[in-house]
Amino acid sequence: MNVLFVCTGNTCRSPMAEALMRFKSPDLLVQSAGIFAGENGRANHHAMEALKRKGIALEHLSQPVTDKLLNWADLVITMTTQHKQSHILEYPNVQDRYYTLKEYVSASDEQTWKALKKATAELEVKKSQFIKQYEHKMDHGVLMDRLQEHLQEDMETIRELETNLISYDISDPFGGDFSRYQRTLDELEMYIDLLLEKIGPDH
Secondary structure, three states, X not given: OEEEEEEOOOOOHHHHHHHHHHHHOXXXXXXXXXXXXXXXXXXXXXXXXXXXXXXXXXXXXXXEOOHHHHHHOOEEEEOOHHHHHHHHHHOHHHHHHEEEHHHHHOOOOHHHHHHHXXXXXXXXXXXXXXXXXXXXXXXXXXXXXXXXXXHHHHHHHHHXXXXXXXXXXXXXXXXXXXXXXXXXXXXXXXXHHHHHHHHOOOO
16 A cells, blocks of 8 residues: 655655654555645754654655655545645545545544534535525525524534534644654654554555
8 A cells, every 4th residue: 555644844744654654564655745845855853853762763855745646645644634625626536545644543523424414415405495495585685694594503503513523633843842743743653553553464
């Protein structure tokens, strides 16, 4: 399996994730890249030091996300939901390979996601039916006000479901002190271990 880790600049989170995964499973093919990364930039010195204290050397040069990299990858693991959404918009053809790291290893939100998708679909149906029924009977401003009132309960249900979802983002240490990079690395390591369990020994 070819795994690509993606963050913003490819100098902190994704190279740390790549280094951890290479260290823990040397036979896996792993790369990292950044949505807004430049070519051949060095990893952040705090990231390098945090890895060094775990006995992991990081020799890394940044690279941007490209079609070639995405086609190479069997699995594209992003550090945040925003990174994933950016990929879906820019590279929709392989969106079935995109996951945030936490999303890929966690099944705890599965029922909430199903309920949220169902509630959102039902909201769209009710919205469409209401507009079709009243669009020629009210002016636009009144129609929108009444529509909001009509959908209020459904919208509150959706908001409540959204608040029950865990955050799928790995915290960004950029600009922080060394201890912040250590915390991010510890967070990454916990989820990388779960990722390797899910992929399995045969990859």
